[in-house]
Amino acid sequence: MNPSAELAAVVVGELVRGGAREAVLSPGSRNAPLSLALHEADRTGRLRLHVRIDERSAGFLALGLAKASALPVPVVTTSGTAAANLHPAVVEADHSGVPLVVLTADRPVELRGVGANQTIDQAELYGRSVRTFVELSVDAQPTLEAQRSTVRSVLAAARRGPVHVNVALREPLVGDGEPTGQQMLPWRLERDDAPPVRLPPGLRTVLVAGDGEGEDARWLAEAAGWPLLAEPSSGARSGPNALTAYRxxxxxxxxxxxxVVVFGRPTLSRSVTRLLSRADVEYVMVPGRGRLVDLSPRRPLVASMVLPDWVEPGAPRVEPDAWLTRWLQADRSARRVLDEVVRSGGLSGIAVAREVAGCLPPSALLVAGSSSAIRDLDLAEPFGEQRRVLANRGASGIDGTVSTALGAALAHQAQDGGPAYALMGDLTFLHDANGLVLGPDEARPDLTVVVVNDDGGGLFTLLEQGAPEHAAAFERVFGTPHGVDLAALCAASSTPHVRADSLEDLRQQLAPRPGLAVVEVRTDRSRTRDLHAQLGAAVAAALS
Structure with missing residues (x-):
């Protein structure tokens, strides 16, 4: 086995030992040794390999796999702009703390900086967006154990977010011998959780749960008797303390x-952002693996977990006191008028989101797109037990959502999860439509993608630029209508497509089905601003 093939085999073998069960590859020449090593690992059942022709799609597919499995997922590219195309996924993984392992193939050192073909400066290409950067080279000639140790250190750093390994490979790039087939025992990283910080009683407290923080937030709110302001992708939006109309x-x-006790990264509501920006409120932050949200001039207490002095681990829910009761009563009043206004408003993004949320079967997964979709879902009722909602809320971009959903669905169903769904707008769908391009040998999840098509950027109608005085410029520079035939676009990748022209149609199309399919729901963007104004006015009247 030549040096490049041997190094690639060591890297892939150590990734498998460290917990990688899925890997994503974009084809190229310089990364041939890594490609062949991954193919061999796939052939022998040590991991499952996914191949994508576009690196940006590959990056987000790996992100979805890692987000849903909580395991490190390597994504492998060749050199040059291929590596740069992973940057959006790396940024999202950075802010949301996803264990994405980026492996970029590179030229030997003498071919860098001299104008060699397909060669750019890949050292620290992703800057401060990765937890660590290392370079492995066939020319460094360390021992095999030293190479393995380097990969282990990278995987240790990946527990908190993305990492970058640049692998300098020298020709010949194709192995000249049989794979070693050497099997080595897996290893595990020790947990480094700190003990919880205790909080004194006496302060009127709310718990805000942002993206990806799971059931700890729900349990704490119920055990402490606090109102729970949980975003859809928090993993905590269920139970009796979760408020639908918290915004x-x-x-x-x-x-x-x-x-305010904050779990994760809350990003959806301007009212919550204002709350987190005040100087007269005490803040306790439990950021998890993602980047800390620290908006207040007042220094927060940061902890890996918190416990009130009157709560013991595993304690059951306490009965609501006067503070929690005020919130629950107000939420019931707000929910009643929200239901009335949404029902009378016809087919809208909010109505579609509420229908999707209400139809999720047990053990289902829902991936929500950024922009309008996740905010519309934020007005749905708390989700039932055993429903999981994921979203890219680290940097909150719309890019890569189709690929993220595919990756999350694949990982979810590999762990014996139920059917998967995705909810997104038309611009989000178009931005990553090439995520639907799958080769004949690639795994396909059971995933229904619901696209709310209002022919443009509906969220902007709700912002300052959507006011009537900006109407002359709005459509071209914010609304951005496109007129794309989504059915024809899906046909190009042989993806089944159906239209749902009513909530009843949509309900039928949400029945679990095998394979990948797109359900398009067309709505009228011109009505969005008025509908949201009606919602705000109706809730204000109900609470007055």
Missing amino acids: FLVDRFADDIER
């Missing part, structure tokens, strides 16, 4: 809030 309630009760 309308925060400003109303803002002056009475004395302490």
Whole structure:
């Protein structure tokens, strides 16, 4: 086996030992040794390999696999702009703390900086977006154990977010011998969780749960008797303390809030952002693996977990006190009028999101796109037990959502999860439509993609630029209508497509089905601003 093939075999073998069960590859020449090593690992059942022709799609596919499995997922590219195309996925993984392992093939050192073909400066290409950067080279000639140790250190860093390994490979790039087939025992990283920080009683507290923080937030809110302001992708939006209409309630009760406990990265609501920016409130942050949200001039307490002094680990839910009861009663009133306004508003993004949320079967996965989709879902009722919602809320971009959903669905169903769904707008779908391009040998999940098509950027109608005084410029520079035939676009990749022209149609199309399919729901963007104004006015009237 030549040096490049041997190095690639060591890298892939150590990734498998460290817990990688899925890997994503984009084809190229310089990464041939890594490609062949991954293919051999796939052939022998040590991991499952996914091949994508576009590196940006590959990056987000790996992101979805890692997000849903919580295991390190390597994504492998050749040199040059191929490596640069992974940057958006790396940024998202950075902010949301996803264990994405980027492996970029590179030229030997003497071919760098001299104008050699397909050669760019890949050293620290992703800057501060990765937890660590290392370079492996066939020319360094370390021992095999030293190479393995380097990969182990990289995987240790990946527990907190993305890492980058640049692999300098020299020709010949194709092995001249049989794979070693050497099997080595797996290894595990030790957990480094710190003990919880204790909180004193006496302060009127709310718990805000942002992206990806799971059931700890729900349990703590219920055991402590706090209102739970949980975003859809928090993993905590269920149970009796979770509030549907919290975005309308925060400003109303803002002056009475004395302490905010924040799990994860809350990013959806301007009212929550205002709350987290105040100087007169005590903040306790439990950031998890993602980047800390620290908006207040007041220094927060940062902890890996918190416990009130009156709560013991595993304690059951306490009965609501006067503070929690105020929030629950207001939420019931707000939910009642929300239901009335949404039902009378016809086919809208909010109505579609609520229908999708209500139809999720047990053990289902829902991946929500950024922009309008996740915010519309934020007005749905708390999800039932054993439903999982994921979203790219680290940097909150719309790019890569189709590929993220595919990766998350593949990982979810590999762990015996149920059917998977995705909810996104038309621009989000178009931005990553090439994620639907799958080779004949590639694994396909059971995934239904619901596209709310309002022919442009509906979210902008709700912002300042959507006001009537900006109407002359709005459509071209914000609305961006496109007129794309989504059925024809899906046909190009042999993806089944159906239209749902009513909520009843949509309900039928949401029945679990095998394979990948797209369900398009067309809505009228011109009505979005008025509908949201009606919602705000109706809730204000109900609470007055």
